[in-house]
Amino acid sequence: MSERAAAAEPLTTPVLDAHAHLDAMALRSEVAADAAFVAGVMAEARAVGVHAAVTVGDTVASSRWCVAAAGEHPDVYAAVAVHPTEIAGLDDAGYAELERLARDPRVVAVGETGLDYYWDRTDPAEQQEHFRRHIALAKQVGKALMIHDRDAHDDVLRILREEGAPERVVFHAFSGDAAMARECAAAGYVLSFPGVVTFKNAPALREAAAVTPIEHLLVETDAPFLAPHPLRGRPNAPRLLPLTVRGLAAAAGHDVDALCAAVTATARRVFGIVLT
Template sequence: MSAGNGRRERPPAPDPLPVPTVDAHTHLDACGCVDAADVAAAMDRAAAVGVTRAVTVADDLPAARWAVRAAHWDDRVVAAVALHPTRTAAVTEDDHAEIEQLARDPRVVAVGETGLDYFWDYSPPAAQQESFRRHIDLAKRIGKPLMIHDRDAHDDVLRILHEERPPETVVFHCFSGDAAMARECADAGFVLSFAGPITFRNARALQEAAVVVPEEQLLVETDAPFLTPHPHRGRANEPYCLPWTVRALAALRGITDERLASVAGRNAERVFRFGELPPVA
């Protein structure tokens, strides 16, 4: 969900990671980036700590248009576009048509974030579910990964994916389920992406889920400017903050920071097909 973070101070930079990795889900526009110079500055801060790529994600049409432009400003940035479930109360055929046009851009690597959000009441469940089904269909038709937002809606998200038959690649952004759901998703071949909440002291069920995901189905993300990891929870998040989440996830899984960062980076390369991207003109 896009919301500026200008009133919140950014935390100091963490220690750099030993190897590069990828922020699999961020919102550079909501981080305060407006133009190419802002994007370059944010990615320079990220690169200084080993976060060398970022997927900037849209939640409505203006954000989708901006994300595609940003992906053409900086080689380190790619985009994902969709209509967020909380934005689906009054979408039109023209809205869906434009999302499809934007999703076909060669520097858009996923259809997302889409899914269901029963925490907020901005959009009725029926409208969310209809839009979710349309995004699933779009991802299958254009052959790109589906990036899912799932908040307080686990059962319906999994049910609709089963009913519609998911695309080849499904990414659960900011995974929020427990270990049983993580196993179910992993068995289905889905990719699970973990964000700052795994560092929170009250996130025991999520931490247990993070341990059971197979290495080849694991991503890391910031969801910036939201969900800033401990010890800076409540301050402004940005891609350069990802190392705190990487280190927490590595500790939970009993592996080195280097291995976790490397695995997550390789998985992002495969999932989002970085090797097929056209360079920025």
């Protein structure tokens, strides 16, 4: 059987995928990450009501790829950063390149950046230092900050307080509980929910979704990772986002169309993305 899952039932109100790695999708499928690949991914997404995607860099090279892809495809926007597990060797020249990329008009966020205490690939103190530099960069270029927070909730929130959070903050693949969701919403942060919200073993995440005000919600694939139920473990793609949208709507008690409209309005406010 092919790894490739069928498309999800289409949504009736357009929405966008707030966080995907289109380059990593190509790598996982062992095909070239070229313009034809991206066009195909976005055509399949649009067919189910997913009209745009933010493709997110995790290294300088991948950030460069994301900006190029966003320049070529009107439905694709970019975020640029070096992921906390990839910071080894990131120096001033790397930051200069990130700043140049971040100023591109197709870049809507600095991310993903943050803290990852799950994989011990890089030193936590060093991660914190680089997270602070990414926060400063987001403020400097006036873009949203897109946060990766894995097993590091307290330190992420503390460093945001210490540095002074940028005006627009998105927690990508939000993984906190209801108490943290309340704290984030009170601080004005936006929470982007991944396919995990559909997993049987994630009741705490559904509780978090239920207490998050609708205008603080985004929804994402994190493709090719975090495929929603019943495709858990398979390669994820923007065309599968409707499964997560419906799961989030059910968890939070929202009408699916109302949720899509709210997410689209939030993406406009946070990223400046206008769906076409």
